[in-house]
Amino acid sequence: MDVKFKILRFDPDKDKKPHWESYQVxxxxxxxxxxxxxxxxxxxxxxxxxxxxxxxxxxxxDAMLIxxxxxxxxxxxxxxxxxxxxxxxxxxxxxxRDLIVDMEPFFAKYRAVKPYLxxxxxxxxxxxxxxxxxxxEKFEDTTKCILCGACTTSxxxxxxxxxxxxxxxxxxxxxxxxxxxxQGKEExxxxxxxxxxxxRCRTVFNCVEACPKGINVTKAIxxxxxxxxxxxxxxxx
Amino acid sequence: MRLYKGGVGQASWAxxxxxxIGVLFFLFTHIADTALxxxxxxxxxKIIAIYQMPLFGISEIFxxxxxxxxxxxxxxxxxxxxxxxxxVHHKLLFKGMMGIFLAVFxxxxxxxxxxxxxxxxx
Ligand code: SF4
Ligand code: FES
Numbered sequence: 001m002d003v004k005f006k007i008l009r010f011d012p013d014k015d016k017k018p019h020w021e022s023y024q025v026x027x028x029x030x031x032x033x034x035x036x037x038x039x040x041x042x043x044x045x046x047x048x049x050x051x052x053x054x055x056x057x058x059x060x061x062d063a064m065l066i067x068x069x070x071x072x073x074x075x076x077x078x079x080x081x082x083x084x085x086x087x088x089x090x091x092x093x094x095x096x097r098d099l100i101v102d103m104e105p106f107f108a109k110y111r112a113v114k115p116y117l118x119x120x121x122x123x124x125x126x127x128x129x130x131x132x133x134x135x136x137e138k139f140e141d142t143t144k145c146i147l148c149g150a151c152t153t154s155x156x157x158x159x160x161x162x163x164x165x166x167x168x169x170x171x172x173x174x175x176x177x178x179x180x181x182x183q184g185k186e187e188x189x190x191x192x193x194x195x196x197x198x199x200r201c202r203t204v205f206n207c208v209e210a211c212p213k214g215i216n217v218t219k220a221i222x223x224x225x226x227x228x229x230x231x232x233x234x235x236x237x
Numbered sequence: 238m239r240l241y242k243g244g245v246g247q248a249s250w251a252x253x254x255x256x257x258i259g260v261l262f263f264l265f266t267h268i269a270d271t272a273l274x275x276x277x278x279x280x281x282x283k284i285i286a287i288y289q290m291p292l293f294g295i296s297e298i299f300x301x302x303x304x305x306x307x308x309x310x311x312x313x314x315x316x317x318x319x320x321x322x323x324x325v326h327h328k329l330l331f332k333g334m335m336g337i338f339l340a341v342f343x344x345x346x347x348x349x350x351x352x353x354x355x356x357x358x359x
Binding site for chain 1: 247317321
């Protein structure tokens with residue numbers, strides 16, 4: 001089948017502002033949007049800039065605005081979309097070229113929440129730190145995040161204030177805050193409870209709809225809000 | 238820039254802002270018109286006479302809709318904030334809220350419309 005694409009192109013060396021370009025390629029209905037972009041890049045216009053790696057919804061490289069919604073290009077079948085399929089880079093980040101955005105500020109926020117297990121006590125010798133299945137379940141949902149950025153760049157609070165730590169970083173913080181083995185909860189409070197922390201969330205639910213991993217992002221943010229307001233993340237007295 | 242295609246969450250968030258600003262705007266004008274009493278009763282009476290025109294009666298219906306939506310939606314957000322588990326059913330919660338909105342709005346708007354058209358608001 002013939003598939004029409006409309007892509008928002010931007011080359012910082014040549015263009016003052018982004019502009020739309022139309023393309024048409026021959027594809028199978030069961031091909032994915034990413035296949036279409038690869039076809040365009042391979043056969044029609046090699047200058048098209050995009051990020052991808054796994055092509056299987058695992059690496060989180062190819063989140064973009066597809067028909068006005070954040071999706072992973074490698075997960076959507078072309079037959080499921082009305083044409084022309086419009087493609088734009090994620091919103092709220094600086095566009096480096098075409099669909100490639102500067103994700104450094106995004107990863108800076110990721111690092112700011114200390115997304116790793118913080119141990120204070122001595123590790124039990126030759127033993128694991130045990131955890132009950134019920135305790136493990138508490139953060140099961142947030143282990144699935146692939147850091148694609150779809151949630152953060154679908155969030156009106158983030159568009160309005162790029163300093164907002166954003167859903168993705170909160171999901172990552174949740175992953176460790178609710179891990180019974182973690183002992184660094186208070187080290188994350190400053191970022192989460194600060195003026196650009198969780199309280200900027202207005203429960204818009206765009207993040208939940210955008211997440212390609214089906215994470216209930218708003219619930220995770222809500223649990224962090226609750227933990228903060230109940231003082232559960234304060235340093236032990 | 239085109240609108241992001243969000244779901245009911247985005248729509249209700251946008252409406253919440255819009256109704257919030259609308260009600261705030263009404264409050265300011267209301268403060269201003271009430272303050273006219275200090276300028277002179279005749280000024281105050283003039284402005285109240287304008288308010289009793291059907292056009293204003295109808296805009297009062299919009300005001301009522303805005304206040305009602307803003308309060309119900311606010312409660313919905315409170316529920317979600319206090320019980321994060323409610324996020325799982327957030328669409329149902331929105332539908333339920335809109336159900337209550339319509340159930341209250343339609344009869345009240347009907348009565349208000351009657352008042353607005355057949356002389357004298359309130
Ligand atoms: S929470 Fe979901 S949408 Fe957000 S970065 Fe992680 S995988 Fe992507
Ligand atoms: S290319 Fe890896 S998630 Fe799409």
